[in-house]
Amino acid sequence: MISVSDLVVSYPRAARNAVDGVSFVAASGKLTALAGPNGSGKSTIVRALLGRADILRGLVAVEGSDVRSLSLTELARRVAVVPQREEAAFPTKVRDYVALGRYPHLGLWRTASAADETAITDALEQAGVKALADRDTDALSGGEWQRVRIARALAQKAPALVLDEPTTFLDVAHEMAIFELLSSLARSGLAVLLVSHQLNLVARFADTIVLLNEGRIATSGPPSDVMKADRLESIYGWPVVITHDPAVGAPALVPLRRPRTLSDR
Amino acid sequence: MLVAGIPLGGVSVLLFRRSLLVVPVLAVWACADSRAPSLGGNDDFGDPIRIGASPTRIVSLNPATTEILFTLGAGTRLIGRTKYDSWPDSAKLIPPLGDGIQPNVEAVLAVHPDLVILYASQDNRPAAGRFRAAGVNTLSLKVDHISDFRRSVLLLGAVLHDSARAKTVIDSVYRTLDRVRSATAHLTRPTVFWHIWDAPIITIGSGSFMNELVDIAGGKNVYADIAGPSAQVSLEDISRRDPEFILAGPIGKAQIASDPRWKIVRAARENRVFAVDTMVVARPSVRLGEAAVSLASLLHPGTLR
Amino acid sequence: MTRFRGWYWLFLIAALFAIVAIAVARGAVSVPLAAVFEALRGRGDPTVVAIVRDLRLPRVVLAALVGAGLAASGAALQGSLRNPLAEPYLLGVSGGAAVGAVIVFALGFTADFAVTLAAFVGSVAAVLLALAVSRVGARGQRADLRTLLVAGVIVGAFANAAIMVALAKAEPNTIRGALFWMMGSAADANWQRVGWLAASILVAGGALVYWAREIDVLSLGEETAASLGVNAEKSGRRVFLIAALLAAATVAVAGLVGFVGLVVPHIARRMGLRAHRPLVLAAALIGATLVVAADLAARTAAPPTELPLGAITALLGVPFFLVQLRRAA
Numbered sequence: 001m002i003s004v005s006d007l008v009v010s011y012p013r014a015a016r017n018a019v020d021g022v023s024f025v026a027a028s029g030k031l032t033a034l035a036g037p038n039g040s041g042k043s044t045i046v047r048a049l050l051g052r053a054d055i056l057r058g059l060v061a062v063e064g065s066d067v068r069s070l071s072l073t074e075l076a077r078r079v080a081v082v083p084q085r086e087e088a089a090f091p092t093k094v095r096d097y098v099a100l101g102r103y104p105h106l107g108l109w110r111t112a113s114a115a116d117e118t119a120i121t122d123a124l125e126q127a128g129v130k131a132l133a134d135r136d137t138d139a140l141s142g143g144e145w146q147r148v149r150i151a152r153a154l155a156q157k158a159p160a161l162v163l164d165e166p167t168t169f170l171d172v173a174h175e176m177a178i179f180e181l182l183s184s185l186a187r188s189g190l191a192v193l194l195v196s197h198q199l200n201l202v203a204r205f206a207d208t209i210v211l212l213n214e215g216r217i218a219t220s221g222p223p224s225d226v227m228k229a230d231r232l233e234s235i236y237g238w239p240v241v242i243t244h245d246p247a248v249g250a251p252a253l254v255p256l257r258r259p260r261t262l263s264d265r
Numbered sequence: 266m267l268v269a270g271i272p273l274g275g276v277s278v279l280l281f282r283r284s285l286l287v288v289p290v291l292a293v294w295a296c297a298d299s300r301a302p303s304l305g306g307n308d309d310f311g312d313p314i315r316i317g318a319s320p321t322r323i324v325s326l327n328p329a330t331t332e333i334l335f336t337l338g339a340g341t342r343l344i345g346r347t348k349y350d351s352w353p354d355s356a357k358l359i360p361p362l363g364d365g366i367q368p369n370v371e372a373v374l375a376v377h378p379d380l381v382i383l384y385a386s387q388d389n390r391p392a393a394g395r396f397r398a399a400g401v402n403t404l405s406l407k408v409d410h411i412s413d414f415r416r417s418v419l420l421l422g423a424v425l426h427d428s429a430r431a432k433t434v435i436d437s438v439y440r441t442l443d444r445v446r447s448a449t450a451h452l453t454r455p456t457v458f459w460h461i462w463d464a465p466i467i468t469i470g471s472g473s474f475m476n477e478l479v480d481i482a483g484g485k486n487v488y489a490d491i492a493g494p495s496a497q498v499s500l501e502d503i504s505r506r507d508p509e510f511i512l513a514g515p516i517g518k519a520q521i522a523s524d525p526r527w528k529i530v531r532a533a534r535e536n537r538v539f540a541v542d543t544m545v546v547a548r549p550s551v552r553l554g555e556a557a558v559s560l561a562s563l564l565h566p567g568t569l570r
Numbered sequence: 571m572t573r574f575r576g577w578y579w580l581f582l583i584a585a586l587f588a589i590v591a592i593a594v595a596r597g598a599v600s601v602p603l604a605a606v607f608e609a610l611r612g613r614g615d616p617t618v619v620a621i622v623r624d625l626r627l628p629r630v631v632l633a634a635l636v637g638a639g640l641a642a643s644g645a646a647l648q649g650s651l652r653n654p655l656a657e658p659y660l661l662g663v664s665g666g667a668a669v670g671a672v673i674v675f676a677l678g679f680t681a682d683f684a685v686t687l688a689a690f691v692g693s694v695a696a697v698l699l700a701l702a703v704s705r706v707g708a709r710g711q712r713a714d715l716r717t718l719l720v721a722g723v724i725v726g727a728f729a730n731a732a733i734m735v736a737l738a739k740a741e742p743n744t745i746r747g748a749l750f751w752m753m754g755s756a757a758d759a760n761w762q763r764v765g766w767l768a769a770s771i772l773v774a775g776g777a778l779v780y781w782a783r784e785i786d787v788l789s790l791g792e793e794t795a796a797s798l799g800v801n802a803e804k805s806g807r808r809v810f811l812i813a814a815l816l817a818a819a820t821v822a823v824a825g826l827v828g829f830v831g832l833v834v835p836h837i838a839r840r841m842g843l844r845a846h847r848p849l850v851l852a853a854a855l856i857g858a859t860l861v862v863a864a865d866l867a868a869r870t871a872a873p874p875t876e877l878p879l880g881a882i883t884a885l886l887g888v889p890f891f892l893v894q895l896r897r898a899a
Contacts, residue, residue: 050796076799083793089652090789092844103787104799110783156798349742464682465750465757465876488874496875499757501625502598504617506874526760529620 001191002026002049002079002160006058009041009048017056018044020215026193026208028159031186033202034195036212037236042195043084044215046164050081062160076104080153082146084164084195091138094148098123098133101155120155127151127181143174150181160191167198179205203227204250211235227251308420309385310393310405319426320380320402324373326365327384329408331356332550333418334382336434339425344376352544352552370395380424382406409494410474411442414549434551441554442481445561448568449483455564457484458503458532460513463520465497474549482560483568484510504529510564514543539563574842582855586634589859593630593866594622598873624760632759632823633865633879634858635767637830639775639820641857642850643813644831645838646778649785649846650809651719657832658817661722661810665729666696667821668752672736675747682758685751686766686822693818700725701807715792715806754825754880756865763823770819775854777812782847785809789846827864828880829887830857836891860886 002025009019019041026032034042047053049060051067060067062078070078080101088097101123102116112120124130127147132140140148146166153161163182167175175198183205186192196202202209203223210220213235219226229242232253239256308314324345325331331350334343340355347365350356362376363369365384370392373381381396383389385405396403404424406417415435422431457479461467469475470491479486487506488498511532513521518540527533541563546556561569595606601618608614609622640658647656658664670692674684704721737745778785784805787795792802817831838852864882871877 050793052793052796071799072796072801073799076797081793081797083791083797086791086794087652088790089649089654090839090844096845100787100790100798103783106783110780153797462746462750464685464747465753465755467750491875497757497877498874499598499625499869499876501621502874504621505599526624529617529625 001028001063002162002193003061004045004058005061007045007048007055007060008057009044009053010056011053017215018053019048021058022210022212022215022217023058024208024210024217024220026160026191028191029186029189030207031183031192031194031205032208032210033206034193034210034212035197035199035202036218037197039214040212041215042197042212043164046081046083046162046195049079049162051075073104076156076158078158079160079162080156080158082149082153082161082163082166084168086149088137091136093133094129094135094137094140094151095120095124095133097137097148098129098151098155101152104156119157123151123154126154126185141174142169143171143177146170146174146178147181150178154185159189160193161185162193162195164195165197166194167196167201175201199227199232200252203252204245204248223251227253229253308403308405309407310390312393312397312403312405314404314420314424315402316424317402320378320424322376322378323380323382324362324376324378325350325382326362326368326373327382327406327408328352328365329414329548329550330382330384330406330417330421331359332548332552333414333421333434336551337418337421337425337427337430339421339427344378345373368392370399374399374401380404382421384408408549409472411477411549411553413474414438414551414553438551438554442557445483445554445557445569446481449481449561449565452483452565452568454483454485455509456487456506457564458487458506458508458511458530460511460517460521461495463517463524466500466503467495468498469495474553475546478546478553478557478560479512481557482564484560484564500526500529504531508532509537511538512541512560512563513538515540572840572842574848578841579852582852582859586855586859586862589862589866590630590634593633593862594626596866596870597621597626598869628761628764629756629759629865630862631764632767633756633861635764635771636756636820636824636827637834637857637859637861638854639767639771639816639857640827640830640861641834641838641853642771642775642778643817643820645835645846645850645853646782646785646809646813647831648835649849650788650806650813651715652789652791653716653719654836655832656719658813659826659828659831660719660726661814661817662696662700662725662729663693663814663817664821664826665726665733666699667693667818668733668748668826669696669729669736671751671825672733672740672744672748675744675751676736676740682763685747686763689751689825690818690822693821694815696725696729697722697811697814697818701810715788715802718806718810751825752880753878754827754883755868755876756824756861756879757876758823767819767823771816774812774816774819775850778809778816778850779847781805781809781812782845782850785846785850824879826880827861827883829884830861833887833891834860 005023007019007022008017010017034045036042044053048055049067051072067075099112099120102112102119105116124133127150129147129151132144167178179201182192182194206223208221209223209226211218211226218235219231227242229240232240239258241254241256243252243254245252306314321342322344323334323342325334325343326347328347328350331346332352334340335353335356343359345362346356346359348361348363362372366386367388378401381401381403383393383403383405385407389405393403393405407413408417418431418435422428459469459475461469468488470493471489472492472494476486476489487508509532518538521527521533521538545552545559558569595603599621605614605618606622609619612619643658647658648654667689670688671685674688700721703724704717737748784800787798787800788802788806795802834857835853837856838849843849843852861883864886865879868877868879868882
């Protein structure tokens, strides 16, 4: 479980706090989505979670421990993160790459034990990339690469999993496949926190949506509560309507073409 | 051999100033031109030699030619030299104008010379062109060998309208050289290793005037098979060639004595290392005779009276 | 990608031992192989014993250590700075060492230990300066590790400029000494130097091998590293410092031996190695082999002259690199 309470984060020389009094919980067994427009503070919360942004006030806790009181290794054992960007300098074998997820569990000599090997195999299996184990990371498609990255995070065997925009460059099929994977991971008991601006997909898969705007929570709750046209219009500054997924009934946002008469609103 | 206007006793190193790279080049100027002096012909860049009124404002950008000019009695007409010119003592009173290789053309032109003497190395070609374009009589000379010395003295004598004195200077130097040569000619010639630099070990090859000096002084350079003026060699190879004597500067002699690895060379082990005055043997110029005498007295003590 | 197989290790070790054996056996004085073995045990003609034990062996071992140190340093730097063009000499190590050497030459010291010490101090100073510059660049913010590379290049350029200015005003002997030193050579090997370098490599190289898993993590980038429990800034600086010290130790005893730190890690990668623990070790073996071979060529290619070692390593390294590139394409 990841709990954020009254979090305030600010960058040097910034006009306003990047995150300003945000509180929410990403519970175990649930898929929690952190959504909002660009610059709303989503990624900053992930940075604060990793100790890479200075927390001015409030608390980020993982499994009940304040992240500031944990060493990076202790933190890595509690929460696995798939960052938005990752540029590996040199390609490597998929299995070796996934094995790096065991780093926070390695002993003094940093050599892998049998338990580590099992965790790696499990992770490859869970993420559905077992068949890719002997491939090179630079020979993967975009969708495969994201799955392999998720496998690396799963190998950490942390109770919480955080993903920052994991489907940015993927086509529909791969995007759906990733969301299905995340949803099943949540059902298996992980606390999954997903940072995404894909509001429609999030509305279909997430148990809870935390919608941020300008560093504050605009609204949060189950998708049906969050996906309200008037609220989303004011957050995104764009006219929208909410329709419903014909198959499952999940709410979906459709941005409108803005009428010319409103163009100087 | 000149380096940035510095005589390096057979070791040539080029400094490329325009790049950040420092590129050392060994043994590039293997042999100098040993043509007979062709007065009124061309200098070592192939440019025509102009012999007009005797020059009165001379800039010499080569320590060897500075020495020659002083011996020809033209020292008072010198108005510029390189910062490395140090012989004779009165040369130090002449204003230094910087380097002899890629000289500062403006600084030289600013003193209004009527003759500029350059060392004829490739990287001085642009400077020679610029001096000529500015209308200054320019003479580019290689002074790497004993024959170059002779040719340079004759040329400078002609330019100064004092060929008689030039011949006297040459005669005096050559008479000394001949005296040393004939005194040692019938003697057994000891093999000699000339230690120029310590790390790495640099010696002279047959392309250096110092090799000629060793010959004249009745010795035999163990590295005469190297065609260039200088080369880097190994201790192992020196020990294999087993020279009877080692010639070195005072610093080099101390280095040989203090480094136990030199014990592998018999001459070092048996303490047959002579210190030579590096200032005397530094350049093929008017002190050649003196240099030959000093070497002969080291290799064949008591032979010269 | 090629699979790295277990027997490659045997091959790498055998290749190193073979080239070491050849290098000890070959030289200006031709010594029969049997006499070489006798001499190694201190028996036989005392001159041959001295040649083999006091000249060739320390020189070959020194060359091997220089190659191992530079290659291990390069492998660690490329991984941690995530840049395939990173190499120890790019980080101000060589520039700083040269400044140190030029200063002692200018002061008139030519003693071995003075030059060695000054070169070492110079390169360490340059590396610390690069670290400081990268901190200034980061303005207290968490910097991208690549700023370290930029900082190293800036310090190196500054050092080069300082050398040019110093040499422009210098005495002939200073220029000579500095230039010869910069050409790189293993010719000045003695057991004292070998011992000094071996100790440095054991400590710094061991540290790199120990932290090799951390380099693996660092090579994934700062954020991923953080998510795996590694403080990329702190850890990256640590690797940078150790790798630089390693290179500084080699530069101090042998001058500048170019291209090894850049090319050898790529050769090791082309053999199929990615994880940095085996990569650093294999690079060290390959680097040692390459520099011993280069030094052998420097001694024997153009008898009786010796060629500058740094030039040979580049001459050997560039074509090798091109072949590798071609095969990769």
